[in-house]
Amino acid sequence: MSSSGELHKRRLSAVAKGVGSVVSAYVDHAAGGTLTDVDGREWIDFASGIAVTSVGNSAPRxxxxxxxxxxxxxxxxxxxxxxxxxxxxxxxxxxxxxxxxxxxxxxxxxxxxxxxxxxxxxxxxxxxxxxxxxxxxxxxxxxxxxxxxxxxxxxxxxxxxxxxxxxxxxxxxxxxxxxxxxxxxxxxxxxxxxxxxxxxxxxxxxxxxxxxxxxxxxxxxxxxxxxxxxxxxxxxxxxxxxxxxxxxxxxxxxxxxxxxxxxxxxxxxxxxxxxxxxxxxxxxxxxxxxxxxxxxxxxxxxxxxxxxxxxxxxxxxxxLDLCAAAQRIETAIRGALSDLDPGVAELRGRGAMMAIELVLPGGTEPDPTRTAAVSKTCHDAGLLTLTCGTYGNVLRFLPPLVISDEHLGRGLGILRDALRT
Missing domain, CATH: 3.40.640.10 (Type I PLP-dependent aspartate aminotransferase-like (Major domain))
Structure with a gap:
């Protein structure tokens, strides 16, 4: 099997540049709340393919x-x-x-x-x-x-x-x-x-x-x-x-x-x-x-x-009563991110569709630079996150509704560390 680096080289000569990707790793398999790339590295998934794999990437049914x-x-x-x-x-x-x-x-x-x-x-x-x-x-x-x-x-x-x-x-x-x-x-x-x-x-x-x-x-x-x-x-x-x-x-x-x-x-x-x-x-x-x-x-x-x-x-x-699961995910995210620094202007969302908006301290001016840096730090630590927002200053969290408490907790820990860094 090709490595992510080898696949990326092939991509550059085959895939149009207008098609972007959040990370350069290439997925081999995925389940529940994790993705594993072709090099064997595991990522905790807070993206769900942009809210698609709510029931998991390979739900048995x-x-x-x-x-x-x-x-x-x-x-x-x-x-x-x-x-x-x-x-x-x-x-x-x-x-x-x-x-x-x-x-x-x-x-x-x-x-x-x-x-x-x-x-x-x-x-x-x-x-x-x-x-x-x-x-x-x-x-x-x-x-x-x-x-x-x-x-x-x-x-x-x-x-x-x-x-x-x-x-x-x-x-x-x-x-x-x-x-x-x-x-x-x-x-x-x-x-x-x-x-x-x-x-x-x-x-x-x-x-x-x-x-x-x-x-x-x-x-x-x-x-x-x-x-x-x-x-x-x-x-x-x-x-x-x-x-x-x-x-x-x-x-x-x-x-x-x-x-x-x-x-x-x-x-x-x-x-x-x-x-x-x-x-x-x-x-x-x-x-x-x-x-x-x-x-x-x-x-x-x-x-x-x-x-x-x-x-x-x-x-x-x-x-699996995934409506209730989404509510539990919201509770966990709010609990983990409710006491962060003044650069987080707002924690908002519902269920397993949550986000934080980052601003420059002392006001509401968007801080897209820090947002991108936090997201990259998360990626480097094994957590897949997405940014969004008109001003590019929002980190959004879309974990699969079937994510385990362990993976959710680990992912939130990585996110908190990235924000503090």
Whole structure:
């Protein structure tokens, strides 16, 4: 087997430079809360492949389901010759997503694809053009989702022009918006929407209940319900992007549940598939069914192998009560990081979606230099962490929900040492 150094040399002559990696080590195998590279070095995993491997990198139910499905058939295309597992995944989405109304669902390949289709559905159902998103948002890397995403580098830089009729409103960011309450921040955002767009022109209001790449920003209580209420009052579709927050990551099946919000549409992916690529849109039946036959779909959307993995991942979440596991992870992280130095402006998040924002002492000016240095120190010590945030000054923690107490504790110890260093 090639070493990481040898693989990196091969990569330089084969893989496009635009594809980056957090570390230069190459993984050989992974399980639970650890990754082991080809040189035999073990890493504690606080990334989960960016919130994907919530049930672990090789969860037994997922492995068994995938193996069985591959032996039966790998692909027919649901639009050509349908199969039960696609229907079963849609049934699970309908049952699990918040909302007591009648629902429908459709399956796709990636989070960005789910977001694009949610926008398509909203525009088709309302006959309106405008889509409202928020500061610090991240929704994907396709042309439309780059327009929806707020951060320029590395996601949007020199890739335009972007899709039109996308408008941005201010987000509730408690650390950085002057202490506004959720209701006050919502009024500020709604004022921008009404003045710059007009409620009658809005097809969809799209928001992450907890922002991901934007810095794990948790809006002030009351913000999400107020925005959802405005959308409904104005005939717009309220879309919750739960691609990173969904499937037990925040301690509930979906983060919208923390404030009893019932989105009209919810987009899902990441933790949904147990590591295989699958995504979905679920929501109000009258919206989902408004689109003509053939208007939604894709060659690989709801691939049977990915559907088998998704059904097994849902079973695993239920069987192991991973919502409760996420809550325990939050308790452990808060306990370990609650007494750190003044350079940590805020510890925030929910469940196993936690972050710290680093600033220069004495204020709230972002400190991306220290953030990068802490993350590198963690990597050197065997802990895989990720940075994020509009200002590049947030360290985010996304351990697998099945991580052991031992690995979680060791990882937090490495993180505390790195921050002190």
């Amino acid at each position: 997922v492995v068994e389901a995938v193996r069985a499905q591959v032996e039966r058939f790998t692909h027919t295309c649901f639009m050509v010759a349908p199969y039960e597992s696609y229907v079963a995944v849609c049934e699970q989405l309908i049952a699990l997503t918040p909302g007591s109304f009648e629902k429908r669902a459709a399956l796709f390949n990636s989070g960005a694809e789910a977001v694009e289709n949610a926008v398509k559905i909203a525009r088709h159902a309302t006959g309106r053009p405008a889509v409202v998103v928020f500061d610090h948002a991240y929704h994907g890397r396709t042309n439309l989702t780059m327009a929806l995403t707020a951060k320029n580098m590395p996601y949007k830089h020199r890739f335009g022009p972007f899709a039109p009729e996308v408008y941005r409103a201010p987000m509730s960011y408690p650390l950085r918006d002057g202490g506004l309450s959720g209701a006050e921040a919502a009024r500020r955002a709604i004022d921008v929407i009404e003045k710059q767009v007009g409620g009658s022109n809005v097809a969809a209001v799209l928001i992450e209940p907890i922002q991901g790449e934007g810095g794990f920003v948790v809006p002030a209580p009351g913000f999400l319900p107020a925005i959802a209420a405005w959308a409904r009052a104005n005939g717009a579709v309220f879309v919750a992007d739960e691609i990173q927050t969904g499937f037990a990551r925040t301690g509930q099946w979906f983060a919208s549940e923390h404030e009893a919000v019932e989105p009209d549409l919810i987009t899902t992916a990441k933790g949904m598939g147990g590591g295989l690529p699958i995504a979905g849109v679920a929501g109000r039946a009258e919206l989902m069914d408004a689109v003509h036959a053939g208007g939604l779909g894709g060659t690989y959307g709801g691939n049977p192998v990915a559907c088998a993995a998704a059904l097994a991942a849902v079973e695993t979440i239920r069987e």
